[in-house]
Amino acid sequence: MVPKKWLAVWLLLNFFIFWLVGLTSSGYSLEGYxxxxxxxxxxxxxxxxxxxxxxxxxxxxxxxxxxxxxxxxxxxxxxxxxxxxxxxxxxxxxxxxxxxxxxxxxxxxxxxxxxxxxxxxxxxxxxxxxxxxxxxxxxxxxxxxxxxxxxxxxxxxxxxxxxxxxxxxxxxxxxxxxxxxxxMTPNDYVALGMFRRTQKTIAGVAVNSLLLAVVATLAFNGLMYVTWRKGYLTREEQRKVRDAIMDGWRKLKEKVRGSK
Structure with missing residues:
Protein backbone atom coordinates (compact mmCIF):
# COMPACT_ATOMS: atom_id res chain seq x y z
CA MET A 1 0.00 0.00 0.00
CA VAL A 2 1.43 3.35 -1.08
CA PRO A 3 1.58 5.86 1.81
CA LYS A 4 -0.85 8.76 1.46
CA LYS A 5 1.92 11.34 1.64
CA TRP A 6 3.69 9.83 -1.37
CA LEU A 7 0.41 9.67 -3.28
CA ALA A 8 -0.14 13.35 -2.52
CA VAL A 9 3.39 14.19 -3.69
CA TRP A 10 2.82 12.23 -6.90
CA LEU A 11 -0.42 14.06 -7.65
CA LEU A 12 1.17 17.42 -6.86
CA LEU A 13 4.11 16.70 -9.17
CA ASN A 14 1.73 15.70 -11.98
CA PHE A 15 -0.19 18.95 -11.59
CA PHE A 16 2.98 21.05 -11.40
CA ILE A 17 4.67 19.43 -14.42
CA PHE A 18 1.54 19.61 -16.59
CA TRP A 19 0.90 23.33 -16.08
CA LEU A 20 4.57 24.33 -15.92
CA VAL A 21 5.26 22.77 -19.33
CA GLY A 22 1.99 23.94 -20.85
CA LEU A 23 2.19 27.55 -19.76
CA THR A 24 5.94 27.95 -20.22
CA SER A 25 5.89 26.61 -23.77
CA SER A 26 2.90 28.67 -24.85
CA GLY A 27 3.31 32.05 -23.19
CA TYR A 28 -0.43 32.04 -22.45
CA SER A 29 -2.02 32.46 -19.09
CA LEU A 30 -4.22 29.71 -17.71
CA GLU A 31 -7.30 31.24 -19.35
CA GLY A 32 -5.73 31.96 -22.75
CA TYR A 33 -5.11 35.68 -22.32
CA MET A 184 -6.95 43.99 -24.87
CA THR A 185 -6.94 44.16 -21.09
CA PRO A 186 -7.80 41.23 -18.81
CA ASN A 187 -11.08 43.01 -18.04
CA ASP A 188 -11.89 43.23 -21.77
CA TYR A 189 -11.02 39.57 -22.16
CA VAL A 190 -13.42 38.49 -19.43
CA ALA A 191 -16.23 40.93 -20.34
CA LEU A 192 -16.23 39.87 -24.01
CA GLY A 193 -16.20 36.16 -23.22
CA MET A 194 -13.01 35.77 -25.23
CA PHE A 195 -12.01 32.35 -23.91
CA ARG A 196 -15.16 30.80 -25.35
CA ARG A 197 -14.81 32.72 -28.60
CA THR A 198 -11.15 31.89 -29.20
CA GLN A 199 -11.32 28.13 -28.75
CA LYS A 200 -11.97 27.68 -32.50
CA THR A 201 -10.53 30.97 -33.70
CA ILE A 202 -6.97 30.34 -32.53
CA ALA A 203 -7.07 26.55 -32.43
CA GLY A 204 -8.05 25.96 -28.85
CA VAL A 205 -5.75 28.53 -27.23
CA ALA A 206 -2.37 26.87 -26.89
CA VAL A 207 -3.61 23.39 -27.81
CA ASN A 208 -0.14 22.44 -28.99
CA SER A 209 1.34 23.51 -25.68
CA LEU A 210 -1.23 21.56 -23.71
CA LEU A 211 -0.50 18.48 -25.81
CA LEU A 212 3.17 18.97 -25.01
CA ALA A 213 2.22 19.19 -21.34
CA VAL A 214 0.33 15.88 -21.62
CA VAL A 215 3.36 14.23 -23.24
CA ALA A 216 5.68 15.57 -20.52
CA THR A 217 3.33 14.37 -17.78
CA LEU A 218 3.03 10.91 -19.33
CA ALA A 219 6.81 10.74 -19.68
CA PHE A 220 7.20 11.64 -16.01
CA ASN A 221 4.75 8.93 -14.99
CA GLY A 222 6.49 6.41 -17.24
CA LEU A 223 9.79 7.20 -15.55
CA MET A 224 8.17 6.86 -12.14
CA TYR A 225 6.67 3.50 -13.12
CA VAL A 226 10.02 2.11 -14.34
CA THR A 227 11.68 3.38 -11.17
CA TRP A 228 9.04 1.68 -9.04
CA ARG A 229 9.26 -1.60 -10.96
CA LYS A 230 13.02 -1.72 -10.49
CA GLY A 231 12.62 -1.21 -6.77
CA TYR A 232 14.27 2.19 -6.62
CA LEU A 233 11.41 3.60 -4.55
CA THR A 234 11.75 1.16 -1.65
CA ARG A 235 12.93 2.50 1.69
CA GLU A 236 16.17 0.55 1.37
CA GLU A 237 16.97 2.09 -2.01
CA GLN A 238 16.01 5.54 -0.73
CA ARG A 239 18.39 5.05 2.18
CA LYS A 240 21.20 4.08 -0.22
CA VAL A 241 20.58 7.15 -2.34
CA ARG A 242 20.48 9.39 0.74
CA ASP A 243 23.71 7.86 2.07
CA ALA A 244 25.40 8.27 -1.31
CA ILE A 245 24.40 11.93 -1.44
CA MET A 246 25.60 12.56 2.11
CA ASP A 247 28.87 10.74 1.40
CA GLY A 248 29.44 12.78 -1.74
CA TRP A 249 28.71 16.00 0.13
CA ARG A 250 31.15 15.02 2.92
CA LYS A 251 33.93 14.26 0.44
CA LEU A 252 33.31 17.56 -1.33
CA LYS A 253 33.62 19.51 1.92
CA GLU A 254 36.83 17.65 2.81
CA LYS A 255 38.26 18.45 -0.61
CA VAL A 256 37.40 22.12 -0.20
CA ARG A 257 39.03 22.24 3.24
CA GLY A 258 42.15 20.51 1.91
CA SER A 259 42.57 23.03 -0.90
CA LYS A 260 42.71 25.97 1.53
Whole structure:
Protein backbone atom coordinates (compact mmCIF):
# COMPACT_ATOMS: atom_id res chain seq x y z
CA MET A 1 0.00 0.00 0.00
CA VAL A 2 1.43 3.35 -1.08
CA PRO A 3 1.58 5.86 1.81
CA LYS A 4 -0.85 8.76 1.46
CA LYS A 5 1.92 11.34 1.64
CA TRP A 6 3.69 9.83 -1.37
CA LEU A 7 0.41 9.67 -3.28
CA ALA A 8 -0.14 13.35 -2.52
CA VAL A 9 3.39 14.19 -3.69
CA TRP A 10 2.82 12.23 -6.90
CA LEU A 11 -0.42 14.06 -7.65
CA LEU A 12 1.17 17.42 -6.86
CA LEU A 13 4.11 16.70 -9.17
CA ASN A 14 1.73 15.70 -11.98
CA PHE A 15 -0.19 18.95 -11.59
CA PHE A 16 2.98 21.05 -11.40
CA ILE A 17 4.67 19.43 -14.42
CA PHE A 18 1.54 19.61 -16.59
CA TRP A 19 0.90 23.33 -16.08
CA LEU A 20 4.57 24.33 -15.92
CA VAL A 21 5.26 22.77 -19.33
CA GLY A 22 1.99 23.94 -20.85
CA LEU A 23 2.19 27.55 -19.76
CA THR A 24 5.94 27.95 -20.22
CA SER A 25 5.89 26.61 -23.77
CA SER A 26 2.90 28.67 -24.85
CA GLY A 27 3.31 32.05 -23.19
CA TYR A 28 -0.43 32.04 -22.45
CA SER A 29 -2.02 32.46 -19.09
CA LEU A 30 -4.22 29.71 -17.71
CA GLU A 31 -7.30 31.24 -19.35
CA GLY A 32 -5.73 31.96 -22.75
CA TYR A 33 -5.11 35.68 -22.32
CA UNK A 34 -2.04 36.81 -24.25
CA UNK A 35 -0.26 39.69 -22.51
CA UNK A 36 2.57 40.14 -25.02
CA UNK A 37 3.52 43.35 -26.79
CA UNK A 38 5.19 43.99 -30.14
CA UNK A 39 6.55 47.07 -31.85
CA UNK A 40 4.93 45.79 -35.05
CA UNK A 41 1.34 45.97 -33.81
CA UNK A 42 0.49 49.30 -35.41
CA UNK A 43 2.57 48.56 -38.51
CA UNK A 44 0.37 45.56 -39.38
CA UNK A 45 -3.04 46.71 -38.13
CA UNK A 46 -5.80 45.79 -40.62
CA UNK A 47 -7.83 48.47 -42.39
CA UNK A 48 -11.52 47.71 -42.04
CA UNK A 49 -14.09 48.64 -44.69
CA UNK A 50 -17.71 48.33 -43.62
CA UNK A 51 -21.16 49.79 -44.19
CA UNK A 52 -21.28 53.39 -42.89
CA UNK A 53 -24.28 52.59 -40.66
CA UNK A 54 -22.63 49.48 -39.17
CA UNK A 55 -19.22 50.56 -38.00
CA UNK A 56 -17.11 48.67 -35.43
CA UNK A 57 -16.47 50.39 -32.13
CA UNK A 58 -12.74 49.63 -32.28
CA UNK A 59 -9.96 47.08 -32.48
CA UNK A 60 -8.40 45.23 -29.56
CA UNK A 61 -5.14 43.37 -30.07
CA UNK A 62 -3.12 40.66 -28.36
CA UNK A 63 0.33 39.27 -29.11
CA UNK A 64 1.25 35.64 -28.50
CA UNK A 65 4.51 34.08 -27.32
CA UNK A 66 5.79 33.63 -30.88
CA UNK A 67 5.11 37.21 -31.97
CA UNK A 68 1.88 36.54 -33.91
CA UNK A 69 -0.47 39.52 -33.87
CA UNK A 70 -4.20 39.04 -33.20
CA UNK A 71 -6.54 41.92 -34.08
CA UNK A 72 -10.07 41.65 -32.71
CA UNK A 73 -12.50 43.91 -34.57
CA UNK A 74 -15.40 44.63 -32.22
CA UNK A 75 -18.95 45.52 -33.26
CA UNK A 76 -21.49 46.50 -30.62
CA UNK A 77 -23.94 43.95 -32.03
CA UNK A 78 -25.14 42.04 -35.11
CA UNK A 79 -28.27 42.96 -37.06
CA UNK A 80 -30.11 40.64 -39.42
CA UNK A 81 -32.70 43.33 -40.35
CA UNK A 82 -35.43 41.42 -38.55
CA UNK A 83 -36.08 42.53 -34.99
CA UNK A 84 -37.39 39.15 -33.79
CA UNK A 85 -34.42 37.23 -35.23
CA UNK A 86 -32.07 39.86 -33.86
CA UNK A 87 -33.44 39.45 -30.33
CA UNK A 88 -33.35 35.64 -30.47
CA UNK A 89 -29.82 35.62 -31.87
CA UNK A 90 -28.69 38.13 -29.24
CA UNK A 91 -30.09 35.87 -26.52
CA UNK A 92 -28.31 32.88 -28.05
CA UNK A 93 -24.95 34.67 -28.22
CA UNK A 94 -25.36 35.87 -24.65
CA UNK A 95 -25.79 32.29 -23.50
CA UNK A 96 -22.87 31.01 -25.57
CA UNK A 97 -20.44 33.80 -24.63
CA UNK A 98 -21.35 34.19 -20.98
CA UNK A 99 -23.52 37.28 -21.38
CA UNK A 100 -21.41 39.11 -24.00
CA UNK A 101 -23.40 40.04 -27.13
CA UNK A 102 -20.75 41.99 -29.04
CA UNK A 103 -19.67 40.61 -32.39
CA UNK A 104 -15.94 40.06 -32.84
CA UNK A 105 -13.97 39.13 -35.94
CA UNK A 106 -10.29 38.29 -35.74
CA UNK A 107 -7.46 38.97 -38.16
CA UNK A 108 -4.23 37.16 -37.36
CA UNK A 109 -0.93 38.37 -38.83
CA UNK A 110 2.49 36.74 -38.64
CA UNK A 111 4.92 39.56 -39.43
CA UNK A 112 7.93 37.24 -39.53
CA UNK A 113 6.76 35.21 -42.52
CA UNK A 114 4.31 37.75 -43.97
CA UNK A 115 1.14 35.67 -43.62
CA UNK A 116 -2.36 36.44 -42.39
CA UNK A 117 -5.62 34.68 -41.55
CA UNK A 118 -9.31 35.49 -41.05
CA UNK A 119 -12.71 33.97 -41.79
CA UNK A 120 -15.09 34.69 -44.66
CA UNK A 121 -18.46 33.35 -45.87
CA UNK A 122 -19.81 30.42 -43.82
CA UNK A 123 -16.88 30.77 -41.41
CA UNK A 124 -14.46 29.31 -43.95
CA UNK A 125 -10.77 30.15 -43.61
CA UNK A 126 -8.80 32.65 -45.62
CA UNK A 127 -5.03 32.19 -45.45
CA UNK A 128 -2.97 34.75 -47.31
CA UNK A 129 0.51 36.05 -47.86
CA UNK A 130 1.80 39.59 -48.35
CA UNK A 131 3.54 40.13 -51.69
CA UNK A 132 6.28 42.68 -52.25
CA UNK A 133 4.25 44.73 -54.75
CA UNK A 134 1.42 45.44 -52.29
CA UNK A 135 -0.74 42.58 -53.51
CA UNK A 136 -1.74 39.45 -51.58
CA UNK A 137 -1.82 35.79 -52.40
CA UNK A 138 -5.10 34.16 -51.36
CA UNK A 139 -3.83 30.65 -50.77
CA UNK A 140 -7.12 28.72 -50.78
CA UNK A 141 -8.01 30.19 -54.17
CA UNK A 142 -4.45 30.38 -55.46
CA UNK A 143 -5.35 33.91 -56.49
CA UNK A 144 -3.46 37.19 -56.37
CA UNK A 145 -5.49 40.13 -55.06
CA UNK A 146 -3.99 43.41 -56.33
CA UNK A 147 -3.57 46.42 -54.03
CA UNK A 148 -4.90 44.54 -51.01
CA UNK A 149 -2.57 46.32 -48.58
CA UNK A 150 -1.50 49.80 -47.62
CA UNK A 151 2.27 50.21 -47.37
CA UNK A 152 2.60 46.48 -47.89
CA UNK A 153 1.57 45.63 -44.32
CA UNK A 154 -1.92 46.98 -43.54
CA UNK A 155 -4.30 44.45 -45.06
CA UNK A 156 -7.64 45.75 -46.39
CA UNK A 157 -10.58 43.67 -45.21
CA UNK A 158 -14.22 44.19 -46.22
CA UNK A 159 -17.36 43.05 -44.43
CA UNK A 160 -19.45 40.83 -46.69
CA UNK A 161 -22.22 39.42 -44.47
CA UNK A 162 -24.68 40.72 -41.88
CA UNK A 163 -22.62 39.01 -39.17
CA UNK A 164 -19.43 40.72 -40.33
CA UNK A 165 -17.52 37.95 -42.07
CA UNK A 166 -14.57 39.46 -43.95
CA UNK A 167 -13.17 39.35 -47.48
CA UNK A 168 -10.10 40.48 -49.39
CA UNK A 169 -12.31 41.63 -52.26
CA UNK A 170 -13.64 45.23 -52.27
CA UNK A 171 -17.39 45.43 -51.64
CA UNK A 172 -19.89 47.99 -52.88
CA UNK A 173 -21.48 49.98 -50.09
CA UNK A 174 -18.50 49.76 -47.75
CA UNK A 175 -16.13 52.50 -46.79
CA UNK A 176 -13.00 52.73 -44.68
CA UNK A 177 -13.62 53.02 -40.95
CA UNK A 178 -11.02 54.84 -38.88
CA UNK A 179 -11.00 52.88 -35.64
CA UNK A 180 -9.32 53.32 -32.26
CA UNK A 181 -7.01 50.46 -31.30
CA UNK A 182 -5.53 49.37 -28.00
CA UNK A 183 -4.24 46.29 -26.19
CA MET A 184 -6.95 43.99 -24.87
CA THR A 185 -6.94 44.16 -21.09
CA PRO A 186 -7.80 41.23 -18.81
CA ASN A 187 -11.08 43.01 -18.04
CA ASP A 188 -11.89 43.23 -21.77
CA TYR A 189 -11.02 39.57 -22.16
CA VAL A 190 -13.42 38.49 -19.43
CA ALA A 191 -16.23 40.93 -20.34
CA LEU A 192 -16.23 39.87 -24.01
CA GLY A 193 -16.20 36.16 -23.22
CA MET A 194 -13.01 35.77 -25.23
CA PHE A 195 -12.01 32.35 -23.91
CA ARG A 196 -15.16 30.80 -25.35
CA ARG A 197 -14.81 32.72 -28.60
CA THR A 198 -11.15 31.89 -29.20
CA GLN A 199 -11.32 28.13 -28.75
CA LYS A 200 -11.97 27.68 -32.50
CA THR A 201 -10.53 30.97 -33.70
CA ILE A 202 -6.97 30.34 -32.53
CA ALA A 203 -7.07 26.55 -32.43
CA GLY A 204 -8.05 25.96 -28.85
CA VAL A 205 -5.75 28.53 -27.23
CA ALA A 206 -2.37 26.87 -26.89
CA VAL A 207 -3.61 23.39 -27.81
CA ASN A 208 -0.14 22.44 -28.99
CA SER A 209 1.34 23.51 -25.68
CA LEU A 210 -1.23 21.56 -23.71
CA LEU A 211 -0.50 18.48 -25.81
CA LEU A 212 3.17 18.97 -25.01
CA ALA A 213 2.22 19.19 -21.34
CA VAL A 214 0.33 15.88 -21.62
CA VAL A 215 3.36 14.23 -23.24
CA ALA A 216 5.68 15.57 -20.52
CA THR A 217 3.33 14.37 -17.78
CA LEU A 218 3.03 10.91 -19.33
CA ALA A 219 6.81 10.74 -19.68
CA PHE A 220 7.20 11.64 -16.01
CA ASN A 221 4.75 8.93 -14.99
CA GLY A 222 6.49 6.41 -17.24
CA LEU A 223 9.79 7.20 -15.55
CA MET A 224 8.17 6.86 -12.14
CA TYR A 225 6.67 3.50 -13.12
CA VAL A 226 10.02 2.11 -14.34
CA THR A 227 11.68 3.38 -11.17
CA TRP A 228 9.04 1.68 -9.04
CA ARG A 229 9.26 -1.60 -10.96
CA LYS A 230 13.02 -1.72 -10.49
CA GLY A 231 12.62 -1.21 -6.77
CA TYR A 232 14.27 2.19 -6.62
CA LEU A 233 11.41 3.60 -4.55
CA THR A 234 11.75 1.16 -1.65
CA ARG A 235 12.93 2.50 1.69
CA GLU A 236 16.17 0.55 1.37
CA GLU A 237 16.97 2.09 -2.01
CA GLN A 238 16.01 5.54 -0.73
CA ARG A 239 18.39 5.05 2.18
CA LYS A 240 21.20 4.08 -0.22
CA VAL A 241 20.58 7.15 -2.34
CA ARG A 242 20.48 9.39 0.74
CA ASP A 243 23.71 7.86 2.07
CA ALA A 244 25.40 8.27 -1.31
CA ILE A 245 24.40 11.93 -1.44
CA MET A 246 25.60 12.56 2.11
CA ASP A 247 28.87 10.74 1.40
CA GLY A 248 29.44 12.78 -1.74
CA TRP A 249 28.71 16.00 0.13
CA ARG A 250 31.15 15.02 2.92
CA LYS A 251 33.93 14.26 0.44
CA LEU A 252 33.31 17.56 -1.33
CA LYS A 253 33.62 19.51 1.92
CA GLU A 254 36.83 17.65 2.81
CA LYS A 255 38.26 18.45 -0.61
CA VAL A 256 37.40 22.12 -0.20
CA ARG A 257 39.03 22.24 3.24
CA GLY A 258 42.15 20.51 1.91
CA SER A 259 42.57 23.03 -0.90
CA LYS A 260 42.71 25.97 1.53
Missing amino acids: MPGESEKVYQYAPIVHTAPDDRPIGILYMVDYGGDLYYYIVWEDEYFSNSLIDELYRLFRGLVYGGATQDIEVVKVNPDNGTFYFQTYDHTNVHGRFLSNGSCLWEEENRVIPNCTVNGTHINVYTVTWNHMLSLLPQNGTERAVLPMRH
